[in-house]
Structures are given as structure tokens and as C-alpha cells.
Amino acid sequence: MAEAEGIRVDIEAVKGVIEEKYNNDPENVIMILQDISARYNYLPEETLYVVCRELEIPISLVYSVATFYKAFSLEPRGKYIINICLGTACHVRGAEKIKETLEQRLNIHGGETTEDLKFTLDAVRCVGCCALGPVITVNQKAHGGLNRAKALKVVEKYEKAA
Amino acid sequence: MNKLQSEKDYESVRDQVKKERDPERLLVSICAGSGCGAYGTEEVREALEKEISKNGLKRKVEVKVTGCHGFCEQGPIMVIHPEGTFYPKVKPGDIPEIVAETIVNGKVIKSKLYKDPVSKKRIAKEEDIPFYKGQHRIVFGNNGMIDPTKIDDYIAVDGYSALVKVLFSMSSEEVISAIKESGLRGRGGGGFPTGIKWETCRKAHGDIRYVMCNADEGDPGAYMDRSLLEGNPHSVLEGMIIGAYAIGSHDGFIYVRNEYPLAVKNIGIAIKQAEEYGLLGKNILGSGFDFTVKISRGGGAFICGESTALMRSLEGQVGRPRAKYIHTVDKGYRDSPSTLNNVETWANVPIIINKGAEWYASLGTERSKGTKVFSLVGKVRNTGLVEVPMGASLRTIIFDIGGGIPKKRKFKAVQTGGPSGGCIPEDLLDLPVDYQRLAEVGSIMGSGGMIVMDQDTCMVDVARYFLEFLQEESCGQCVPCREGIKRLLEILTDICAGNGREGDMELLEELSGTVSKLSLCALGGTAPNPVLSTIRYFRKEYEAHIYDKKCPSGVCKELFYYEIDEKKCNGCHICCLRCPQEAISGEKKKVHTIDQEKCIKCSICYESCKVDAVAIK
Incomplete structure (x- = not known):
């Protein structure tokens, strides 16, 4: 598992969250991983061991949860995570074309991250904004009613902000 | 806020809240559901509040930021009550005129009204718009009147009165029979009769029972649960408390998709406010009944909408379903009797209690009510x-x-x-x-x-699309689903790529039978439906793909090309300007042609031609 350069994991903070917010309850493992993921944009390897020790569950269970659910990544992800909605409504309105356009623009495939760690491109199955299709979300903010040109504009906006 | 201790306490709070509402006061309701939000509700609200205070209208006008009004295409939506004037696609720049004309002078701005695409007429009132006129909104109707972050708004429309009725004048059995008589069936997909589910759970062996709300809305293209949780979370909560009382449960969970941040936020606020009012927690309204609700955020797995997988996920496990010869109403979460209902099902419960099972059962068809x-x-x-x-x-x-x-x-x-x-x-x-x-x-x-x-949707591609989805979302533990869906997808991908062979349709049908009969859970059991229904109704499209190597809808890129119809082309030159590949040539006012070598079939020319001269061949 690759660690992103410059990312330092604050072990004590992770422990604090597990204890204070989730009472060291193993049933909360998914939400604990979500919180870690929200902070680092991925699950750094050492945090998985912290979770395993604090919750007193085997690392195999933590690993299986971390790899089963789509929300988690073991690889570092970009500052901006672009999710292209490939739900049915977006699909029939041409979501594939948006995907192609962004793949070309960022020069990465779905599921990959740009080398400068600015963008991760991912596909999701429905973000529940079906009336706006095709939709992408960038770090959970939805951008709807897209065509190729509009999709490129959205990316450019974040590029400037990065 | 002091906790409400009795039926009387509730009534006095409700009466107080209602008294404070002045029906004559102007109410501007702005939709901030996820759809309108993406179109820019926040900017509209800011502009409106600024303009209102600039004109010194704060006392005269109330601005309410609500959940989804439903007409997402027209967002951001603004409705001005009591007249019900409906302004679609409002921009911050429209605000000064709306405030000056409609709010101050009471005049309708005709040019900003909704224009019906069918009759081409402008329509002033929300209720007269065909989109709303044909509906019967008993579950969804209050969304436009409620700020979901304010419990008083829900109480003002008699929210929690069903709970009061249940706690102080109905036995658990009476609640269950009311739900049974209403004919309510599960809105999540299964359609199982809700009352029977509750009754079985109540009678199941065990001391601890759980009730859960399934808000893991995973079907692509469906977002009503999202909008209900965002727009009227208390109605879902009230339904759950009533259900818990009927079943004899004291612990509840809401399993909600983490991809729905606003829904997670609003239901969280709703739980906190209900607890502060004593409508949730220990000794609800002094009735002696205890019930608490926790939120569990899902990890983004479609399969976790399946009951047994959802309960595993609640336990902090991987969401793999188990065989259901033992039902979850007998042994579900932590091996205890558990009742899981969908968001919309729960939201129907208070309505049934308030309006009566008979009224509810009068809506709908013989075996599908409401x-x-x-x-x-x-x-x-x-x-x-x-x-x-x-x-x-x-x-x-x-x-x-x-x-x-x-x-x-x-x-x-x-x-x-x-x-x-x-x-x-x-x-x-x-x-x-x-x-x-x-x-x-x-x-x-x-x-x-x-x-x-x-006509531009290819039905073979649609079947392929769903199988691709299901292949990704299959949990992988049982062979028929894991391997079967993969093979079905391979065949469909071949057909879409022009490599279909004679006998493929029969093979798809045969394999579909195996997958649906032998899979462990409903994901595999129903996976072949998109394939079988498209073969059944759109056989000709399959044949065109397999035998003629043609995609009549112009979707499967290997199986069609674009050609400009000489008779229709008026030489407007738009396609030529828009083509990203510079594949179109032709002088203005003369017939254009497409260079097939350069064309990537991006469809830009097809979509931009005003005289339909670009044809799919």
C-alpha cells in the first residue's frame, strides 16, 4: 500500500475518535473508517491497525470491511474526488460521454488519481439527483445538467482553486 | 425547551405553534432539496433575505427553506403563499423584481411564471400546473410547507398527533390491525404486507426487538427516500416510533447512504429535536414507553439494501446476505426479532393512523393500497x-x-x-x-x-448496463450470481460490440433461468429481469444487433455510423463548427458530409442538427 507523500497520520486523533465518538464499539467499524477516510481521503495502512487494536477485532475483519464497501480506498486519493454518476437516468442522458471527456481531460481512467494528487475520478451508481442528469459530484457538491463543455468548465474551476 | 410530559403538553405546544402562524403573512418557500440545491438555492436565499431586509419587510414576510417540492427539473423553485404563486428556475438576479412586484405589490410577474411545454401557456399557481394537478400528494405534500430543521413546522401541520393518538388511546394490537386493514405494503420493492410483518415480529420469541428504517436507497434512478428524509424527516421518525410501540421495541436504527449528506444531516437534527421535546427517548410524553433511534451510515454497497445484508452491515460486518429460511422478523440484527421497513413505508404510517385504515384502503387498487x-x-x-x-x-x-x-x-x-x-x-x-x-x-x-x-435509447445497451451494475454489486459469495451475471454480461457486451452469434438470445434466456432460480438472495434472483424483459419486448433490436450488426438507436458505437441526409441538410454549418474531430466538411448553404475515418461518433452533430439531417445508419 502506497502512502501519500507528506501525509502524516495522527494516531492519537484516530484513537480519540474511536473512543469518544464510537465508544470502542466494533459495530461502528464502518463509520469509523468513514471518518478516517473523510480526514485523509483514503485509509492509510497504519490507521487500519489502530482500528483493529482499539476495537479488539482481527485485522482480517477490518481489511474485509475496508475492501468490501465502495466508499473506501487503500490508495491515496486526490484533493478533489470527482464522482461521475452512472445511474440509469444519467446513463440514458449520456453520462458515458461525460466520463470519456473527463478521462481525456485529466488523462486518467475511472478509479485513478492524477499524479499531482489533485483529482480522483470515480464512477458512482446514482447520487439521487436524477432530475439533473448527467450529474457529477466534486467532494459531495453536485453539478448537474452537464454536457461535455460544462463538465470541462467544472473541472477547470477546481483546477484553479487547487 | 422542557420535555413534553403528557398528551396535554403536546396539545398546548401544538396550539401555541399554530397560533403563532399568521395565515395572512406572506410566506416565501424556497426548495433546498438536493436537486434545487445543485442549481443554486443558497445564492437565491441569500439574495432574497438581503432584499427583504433592505426593503424593511422582515415582519411582513417569512422565508422558509424547505425540502424537495418534487418538480426538480424546474429548480430552484420558489412558491409564494398564501396565493401559491410559483416561480421556477429562480436566479439571484430575479429577486429584486420578485420582491418589488409580487411581495410588495401583490402582482404576478408573467414572464417569470412556469410555461407549460405542452399547452405553451404560462401558469401562475403551483396547484394548476399539470405536473402537480395530476398528483395525489399525501406523503409528499407537506414538504413544501416545512423547514425540515424545525420540529415546530412539523407540529404545525399536526405532526406527531398520530403518535399521541397511538400512545394514549390505542393498544399495540389495535395499531397492528389498523396497519393490516389499511393494506399498506412495503415501499422498498418487496411489497410485503407491513401489518403482517409487524405482527410476526411482535409474536416472535425474544426479549429484545429492533425496528429499522432502510434508507440505503440504492436503485439507480430512484431518489424519493432521499427527498423524504431531507424534506420531512419527522414523518419518518414518527412512523418508526409508532411501529416500535406496536412491535414492542425500544431500539431503532436508520441505515442511510453516506452519499446522501443532507439526508444524514437532517435526520440527525430531527432525532435531536424529537429527543429534546420528549417525543423520543425514555418515557415518551409520559406514557411510559421508551424508544431511541441511532443513525448508521452505509458504506456504499447496493446489496446492503437487502434486509439480511443490511443487518450484517449494522453489526459492523461485510454486507453479505444470508439465506432467508429463517426470517429477519424472527432472527435479524444480533439474532433478535427485527422489523425493517423502507423510508416511504414508515412515512405512510402516521397518515394511516390519523386518517384511518378505511380511508387509506379506499385509495388504490384491490391489492395495492394508498x-x-x-x-x-x-x-x-x-x-x-x-x-x-x-x-x-x-x-x-x-x-x-x-x-x-x-x-x-x-x-x-x-x-x-x-x-x-x-x-x-x-x-x-x-x-x-x-x-x-x-x-x-x-x-x-x-x-x-x-x-x-x-428512440435514442438502445435496449440491448440498457440490459448490458444493468448487468454491468449488478456484476459490480454482487457480493460474490454464491456461484450462480457471481459467475452467472458475469457470463450474461459477457454475452451482452459481445452483442453490443458486434460479436453476437446466433443462439445468443436462447443462451441468455437459459442462463437467466439458472441465475434466478439458484441465487441465494434477491439480487441474483431478479438480476435477469432486465435481460428477459428486453428480449421479450424488444426482440427486434436484439436481432438487428446479432444478425444485421446494426444498432438502430445509434448507441453501440461499433454498429452504426452517422450520415448527412442530402435532402434535409440546409447547410447551416452548425455541425461543422461543433464537431470536435473536424470530421465534417461543406460550404455554408451547401450539403455537408462526414469523414467516417475521423468521426468518433460522439453524437454532437446528431444532437445539434435543427433539421434532423444527421441520420443513424
Whole structure:
């Protein structure tokens, strides 16, 4: 598992969250991983061991949860995570074309991250904004009613902000 | 706020809240559902509040930021009460005029009103717009009047009165029989009778029982649960508390998709406020009944909408379903009796208690009662959330309420039920929509996704799309589903790429039988539905792909090309300017041609031609 350069994991903070917010309850493992993921944009390897020790569950269970659910990544992800909605409504309105356009623009495939760690491109199955299709979300903010040109504009906006 | 200790306490708070509302006072309701939010509600609200205080109107006008109004296509939506003046697609720049004309002078600004795409007429009032007129909004109707972050708004529309009625004048058995008599069936897709589920759970062995709300809305193209949780979270909560009282449970969970941040936030606020009022927690309203609710955020797995997988996920495990010879109402979460209902099902419960089972059962068809919220999306003019009585026809929903197909295209099919459902063709448009009738034609009700498809949608590609989805989402533990779906997808991918062979359709049908009969859970059990229903109704499209190597809808890139029709082309030159590949040549006012070597079939010319001269060959 690759660690992103410059990312330092604050072990004590992770422990604090597990204890204070989730009472060291193993049933909360998914939400604990979500919180870690929200902070680092991925699950750094050492945090998985912290979770395993604090919750007193085997690392195999933590690993299986971390790899089963789509929300988690073991690889570092970009500052901006672009999710292209490939739900049915977006699909029939041409979501594939948006995907192609962004793949070309960022020069990465779905599921990959740009080398400068600015963008991760991912596909999701429905973000529940079906009336706006095709939709992408960038770090959970939805951008709807897209065509190729509009999709490129959205990316450019974040590029400037990065 | 002191906790409410009795029925009387509740009534006095409700009366107080109602008294404070001045029916004469102007109320500007702005939709901040996820749809309108993406179109810029926040900027509109800021501009409105600034303009209102600039004009010293703060006392005269109340601004309410509400949940989803349903007509998402027209967002951001603004409705000015008590007149009910409806302004669609409001921009911050429109605000000064709206405030000056409508709010101060009481005049309607005609140019900003909604224009009906069918009659081309401007319509002033929300209730007169065809999209709303054809609906019967008992579950969804309050969304436009409620700020979901304020419990008082819910109480002002008699919210929690059903809970009061249940706690102080009904026994658990009476609640269960009311739900049974109402005919309410699960709105998540299965359609199981809710009252029977509750009764079985109540009678099951065990000391601890759980109730859960399934808000892991995973069907692509369906978002009514999202909008209900965002827009009227207390109605879901009230339903759950009533259910818990009926079943004898003291612990509840809401399992909600983490992809729905606003829903997670609003239901969290609702729980906190209900606890502060004493409507949730220990000794609710002094009745002696205890019930708490926790939120559990899902990890983004479609399969976790399945009951046994959801309960495993709640336990902090990987969400793999188990065989259901032991039902979850007997042994579910932590091996205890558990009742899981969908968001919309819970939201129906207070309505049944308040208005009576008989009234509720008078809506709908013989075996499907009440209303259903559909998310009407895809190639349809009025996209949004539509609530109709069970038994309304597809034609009513798609053409009367939905306004038909945009851009003069032809209707081809409507897909219901998500990846477990099927595609219904044009000649079945008069089908009344209920659980039985949809099943008869090879689809299902599902959670209520209704995706309209037009002549530009390839039905083989749609089947491939759903199988691709299901292949990714299969948990992988049982062979028929894991391997079977993969093989089905391979065959469909081949057909779409022009490598279809004779006998492929028969092979698809045979394999579909195996997958559906032998899979462990409903994901595999229903996975072949998109394939079988498209073969059944759109056989010709399959044949065109397999034998003629043609995609008549112009979707499968290997199987068609674009050509400019000499007779239709007027040489307007637009396609030439827009083509990203510079594949189109021709002088202005003369017939253009496409260089097939350069063309990447991006469809830009096809979509931009005003005289339909670009043809699919």
C-alpha cells in the first residue's frame, strides 16, 4: 500500500475518535473508517491497525470491511474526488460521454488519481439527483445538467482553486 | 425547551405553534432539496433575505427553506403563499423584481411564471400546473410547507398527533390491525404486507426487538427516500416510533447512504429535536414507553439494501446476505426479532393512523393500497418526484404529469424497479401501476424508480448496463450470481460490440433461468429481469444487433455510423463548427458530409442538427 507523500497520520486523533465518538464499539467499524477516510481521503495502512487494536477485532475483519464497501480506498486519493454518476437516468442522458471527456481531460481512467494528487475520478451508481442528469459530484457538491463543455468548465474551476 | 410530559403538553405546544402562524403573512418557500440545491438555492436565499431586509419587510414576510417540492427539473423553485404563486428556475438576479412586484405589490410577474411545454401557456399557481394537478400528494405534500430543521413546522401541520393518538388511546394490537386493514405494503420493492410483518415480529420469541428504517436507497434512478428524509424527516421518525410501540421495541436504527449528506444531516437534527421535546427517548410524553433511534451510515454497497445484508452491515460486518429460511422478523440484527421497513413505508404510517385504515384502503387498487411516490426521470419533460394513487396508468404518469418526451422524440420504453425490474414497451402504456400488474408484465414496482427511454435509447445497451451494475454489486459469495451475471454480461457486451452469434438470445434466456432460480438472495434472483424483459419486448433490436450488426438507436458505437441526409441538410454549418474531430466538411448553404475515418461518433452533430439531417445508419 502506497502512502501519500507528506501525509502524516495522527494516531492519537484516530484513537480519540474511536473512543469518544464510537465508544470502542466494533459495530461502528464502518463509520469509523468513514471518518478516517473523510480526514485523509483514503485509509492509510497504519490507521487500519489502530482500528483493529482499539476495537479488539482481527485485522482480517477490518481489511474485509475496508475492501468490501465502495466508499473506501487503500490508495491515496486526490484533493478533489470527482464522482461521475452512472445511474440509469444519467446513463440514458449520456453520462458515458461525460466520463470519456473527463478521462481525456485529466488523462486518467475511472478509479485513478492524477499524479499531482489533485483529482480522483470515480464512477458512482446514482447520487439521487436524477432530475439533473448527467450529474457529477466534486467532494459531495453536485453539478448537474452537464454536457461535455460544462463538465470541462467544472473541472477547470477546481483546477484553479487547487 | 422542557420535555413534553403528557398528551396535554403536546396539545398546548401544538396550539401555541399554530397560533403563532399568521395565515395572512406572506410566506416565501424556497426548495433546498438536493436537486434545487445543485442549481443554486443558497445564492437565491441569500439574495432574497438581503432584499427583504433592505426593503424593511422582515415582519411582513417569512422565508422558509424547505425540502424537495418534487418538480426538480424546474429548480430552484420558489412558491409564494398564501396565493401559491410559483416561480421556477429562480436566479439571484430575479429577486429584486420578485420582491418589488409580487411581495410588495401583490402582482404576478408573467414572464417569470412556469410555461407549460405542452399547452405553451404560462401558469401562475403551483396547484394548476399539470405536473402537480395530476398528483395525489399525501406523503409528499407537506414538504413544501416545512423547514425540515424545525420540529415546530412539523407540529404545525399536526405532526406527531398520530403518535399521541397511538400512545394514549390505542393498544399495540389495535395499531397492528389498523396497519393490516389499511393494506399498506412495503415501499422498498418487496411489497410485503407491513401489518403482517409487524405482527410476526411482535409474536416472535425474544426479549429484545429492533425496528429499522432502510434508507440505503440504492436503485439507480430512484431518489424519493432521499427527498423524504431531507424534506420531512419527522414523518419518518414518527412512523418508526409508532411501529416500535406496536412491535414492542425500544431500539431503532436508520441505515442511510453516506452519499446522501443532507439526508444524514437532517435526520440527525430531527432525532435531536424529537429527543429534546420528549417525543423520543425514555418515557415518551409520559406514557411510559421508551424508544431511541441511532443513525448508521452505509458504506456504499447496493446489496446492503437487502434486509439480511443490511443487518450484517449494522453489526459492523461485510454486507453479505444470508439465506432467508429463517426470517429477519424472527432472527435479524444480533439474532433478535427485527422489523425493517423502507423510508416511504414508515412515512405512510402516521397518515394511516390519523386518517384511518378505511380511508387509506379506499385509495388504490384491490391489492395495492394508498399512494406511491415515483421518481420520474430520464427522457421525459417534467422530471421530478410524482405521487399518485396506486393503479394510475403509466400513460397518466409519463404523459399527463410528466408532459411526454422532449425534443419531438418518440417514446420507446419505461424502466421500473431498478436493476431488478424490467422495461415496459409502448403498447402497455395503459397498464395500471400496482404490484401485481407490473409483475405480470415482467417488471416490478421496486422502490419507485421510473426511467423513461426514447428512440435514442438502445435496449440491448440498457440490459448490458444493468448487468454491468449488478456484476459490480454482487457480493460474490454464491456461484450462480457471481459467475452467472458475469457470463450474461459477457454475452451482452459481445452483442453490443458486434460479436453476437446466433443462439445468443436462447443462451441468455437459459442462463437467466439458472441465475434466478439458484441465487441465494434477491439480487441474483431478479438480476435477469432486465435481460428477459428486453428480449421479450424488444426482440427486434436484439436481432438487428446479432444478425444485421446494426444498432438502430445509434448507441453501440461499433454498429452504426452517422450520415448527412442530402435532402434535409440546409447547410447551416452548425455541425461543422461543433464537431470536435473536424470530421465534417461543406460550404455554408451547401450539403455537408462526414469523414467516417475521423468521426468518433460522439453524437454532437446528431444532437445539434435543427433539421434532423444527421441520420443513424
